[in-house]
Amino acid sequence: MNTNPPRGGNAISAAFGRFMLKLSGWKIVGQLPSCPKMVIAVGPHTSNWDFFLGVAVLFVLRIKISFLGKHSIFVTPFKQFLVSIGGIPVDRRSAHGVVDQVVDAFNQHPKMILALAPEGTRSPIFPWKSGFLAIAHKAKVPVLLIGFDFKNKQVDIQKLIETSGDFEQDMQKVYAYFEKIPAKYPANVIFKSSP
Template sequence: MIDDPNSPPQGGNRLTAWIGNSLLKITGWKFEGELPNHPKLVIAVAPHTSNWDFFLGVAVLFALRIKIRFLGKHSIFVPVVKQLLELIGGIPVDRKSAHGVVGEVVKQFDSQEKMILAVAPEGTRSPKFPWKTGFLAIAHQAKAHVALIGFDFARKRVIFGPVFQSEGDFEKDMKVVYQFYATVPAKYPEKVVFPNNIKQ
């Protein structure tokens, strides 16, 4: 099969795809919508209120057969662990870097023809507001599309939401982010905080 230059980076194989689809089927989760067809994506995944989010995310990753990257503190990228983290998509970032975290990740995007970065904009499983906007800055500078994916625990749906390119107005972008995720029930809704003007 010829690789589409405009498609997201592929990963996994038939076995991992079968495992992912089987886990979703057994647990009753289904997809609603489709992953956008862009070679460079910054995927925001929320609401993030439970450790179950990670396992669900792995099942989704396997089922979609995509290769993602995620951020990790450079200090945990020690021998042996480093090889494992990089194998599953980890990117070491140093917050003290002269370029900052955003600059470090943008360099990664610039060096790749295809790349998906997955982030949890809340940054924690505890109630937090406002959410972090670093993912928007990365997408803007890397000229990557932002894709919002929600885990609806009430209906057991993985929802593919809005897709957009940031023009640098992060306050405007975050309104889109908050409005979408306010419609996505978390496993623990009391841990999710939205602006007062956003209807849930």
């Protein structure tokens, strides 16, 4: 069985991604694990620059990711395009629940990477959303933590965790990892509640 992550892009987009990282002084540290399915949590998420950096990294790694979008935007003529680039429509009003909707998507694909920012916002927030852990646990896939280290200008791809089902405990591992990653705007990231 092929355990490589789902492939995306081509040699041209990969070269463009490498050029963008080199131009901006960034480098990638570590490599993707050989997992056909996983949830990628990227952080700390404090800036719009995170998106552009993420696209460059995506091009370099040549992987295809999936992302969540409100079901209401998946309408003609945009639906086919959004699905083709990895969009997964979710209906937050559904009794089925967002977690189950995404787990169904994992079950329907032999390979799938779901990428998201656990904070869910660029503004300071605590606690972070733990839905990604619930998705990973129910889909029986690992979680890869990727840190955008703005101080050292490096994308850190070295922390793979398995969920335990105790999401509060699992989130402590997530906080411990991202707390060591310097964000672009450190004041916009919170790892614990105020006393």
